[in-house]
Amino acid sequence: MYFTIENINKKILLNYEQVSAKTEYNYNYKFSKSKGILSLLITYAYYLTDSDAEPTRYFETVNIDLKTGNILNDDDILKRFNLKSSQINDYLGIKFYSIYTDLIRLKYFTKKECDYKCFLKNRQISDNYLNGVNFYVEKGSLVAYKFFYTNSSYGEQDYFKTDDYKFIIKK
Numbered sequence: 001m002y003f004t005i006e007n008i009n010k011k012i013l014l015n016y017e018q019v020s021a022k023t024e025y026n027y028n029y030k031f032s033k034s035k036g037i038l039s040l041l042i043t044y045a046y047y048l049t050d051s052d053a054e055p056t057r058y059f060e061t062v063n064i065d066l067k068t069g070n071i072l073n074d075d076d077i078l079k080r081f082n083l084k085s086s087q088i089n090d091y092l093g094i095k096f097y098s099i100y101t102d103l104i105r106l107k108y109f110t111k112k113e114c115d116y117k118c119f120l121k122n123r124q125i126s127d128n129y130l131n132g133v134n135f136y137v138e139k140g141s142l143v144a145y146k147f148f149y150t151n152s153s154y155g156e157q158d159y160f161k162t163d164d165y166k167f168i169i170k171k
Helices: 002-020 074-080 085-105 116-123
Strands: 024-034 037-047 057-065 134-138 141-145 166-170
Touching: 002 024, 002 037, 002 057, 024 134, 037 134, 057 074, 057 134, 074 085, 074 134, 085 116, 085 166
Parallel strands: none
Antiparallel strands: 024 037, 037 057, 134 141, 141 166
């Protein structure tokens, strides 16, 4: 178990050193102990000084089985919650489509101006919603973190009230 924790710490430190070498950055971490799992969540972003572009936020998670000390991969986590990756993909698809229809309802744009494929492209989301997803266990719930861009030429960044990119999958 010590060797695994040592490797995790080295990876976190190396990542922090790379991110902190940027001119402007933020770097945060948190942990949660629940359902026999220690979950670590690292979030970071760095800003390009010559750009007004929205910074890309990055998420990394590590989930450790407290009984065995083993690192759990995504499949292990999903099994613990009795879920399949296809269910998570469908759930995220429904969430993003709901955001899309809400933006249309609120008149940020029309379907003619930006169909669903346009919406996904503006967010840099592929049809495989699981790309870039990181799982975290918090207070007994399975949480997925997925970054997506919140602004485009339609000005909808005001719609997004939070920038935590957190989707509660199962309580």
